[in-house]
Amino acid sequence: MRLRRILRPVAATVTRRWPPRSRLLLVGEGAGWVIDQELLELAGVAARLGVRLGDPRLLTASRGQAAFFGSQFTLLADPWRAYPHALATAYFHGRPGTPGMPEFDTAYETLCAHHREIERIQVTHAEMHDLVLSSGIDPAKVFRIRIGVDVGLFPQRTPADRSAARRELGLPEQAYVVGSFQKDGVGWGDGEEPKLIKGPDVLVEAMRILRERRPELTVLLSGPARGFVRSGLERHGVPYVHVRPETYDGVARLYAALDAYVVPSRQEGGPKSVLESMASGVPIVSTRSGQATELIEDGVNGRLVEVEDPEALADALADDRLPELVAAARETALANDKHAQEPLWRAFFDGFVAHA
DSSP states (O other), X not given: OHHHHHHHHHHHHHHTTSOTTOOEEEEOOSSSSHHHHHHHHHHHHHHHTTOOEEOGGGTTTOOSOEEEESOHHHHSOSSOOOOSSEEEEEXXXXXXXXXXXXXXXXXXXXXXXXXXXXXEEEEOSHHHHHHHHTTTOOGGGEEEOOOOBOGGGSOOOOHHHHHHHHHHHTOOTTOEEEEEESOOBSSSSOOOSBOGGGOHHHXXXXXXXXXXXXXXXXXXXXXXXXXXXXXXHHHTTOOEEEEOOSSHHHHXXXXXXXXXXXXXXXXXXXXXXXXXXXXHTOOEXXXXXXXXXXXXXXXXTBEEEOTTOXXXXXXXXXXXXXXXXXXXXXXXHHHTBTTTTHHHHHHHHTTTSOOO
16 A cells, blocks of 8 residues: 555656547456456457557546446446546446346446446447437447457367367267356355346256256356356256366367357346357357347347246257357357457547547
8 A cells, every 4th residue: 555655646747748538548347257358358459449558557646548447337336436537438238127236226327427427338239228328328429339259269169179178178078068158146256146137047947958858968167156057057967067267268268168058148238158159160049138139140140039938048959950050150250350340449439549
């Protein structure tokens, strides 16, 4: 703390020389999860567009720059904090009135009260676009840019990749492996309390039903706080493996082991895994939530089912025609690659931060 007090005047002196809006500060959650990965990838996009990045630790020591918050829950807190910068945020999900999620109401109410102080908002799908507009914000400030994918990190897997990944993970060669890589428990501990908007209860029930149809089923889990799902799978005798790769590259390699990927959520901003699956050549089955509703054309490049319908999820996952959908899915991923999104981000940055 003492060192911070000493360094603060030095930082203020250095940043005072920055021309107005010459630096972009990308403010994350510090949780080492999806938001921080999104900001890391956005940093790459910004650099390619000629945007100069500033250290987000200088958020309060600097003045007059452009600050982008990776989550509305960080910026739109109560009480409102008026940072001395041009402000922008992502607003991925969070339907007001959701039981057990008071932070959704807080963020929306704060947006309604302070939207004039915010210059840019990124949304990923129509539901959030409409929700943000209902706050009274100027529509010109709202940009629909999906959570994209770095296709280079998610090559299409080969049969040899599949076998090697299964050996590495201890998965049976002949198993029908369904992947679920998300955080669906409350907090950052064991996750025994379910985060219901992510549908962990729906996932467990869908896997119970699917195993009756596919006795060779094994579930590959990744992500933190999966205790509720693990307990549920154990209760129903569904085999699973849970791994936590240390890097994002490690998560990318998990897709090689899969026969299908499932998204059971009730609400979503992405999820990021939809496009990751598509890029990897893994059939995707999702509820009608988040940007999946706009990315997946049912029966063409994936399968879409209604929210809270575990039987429909199981039916879709058991569909023998799933492998026929991966070629069209790969094209969808390519269209939403981070490089392909650069014109959208250029428009977002125009007038917000200096760029080439």
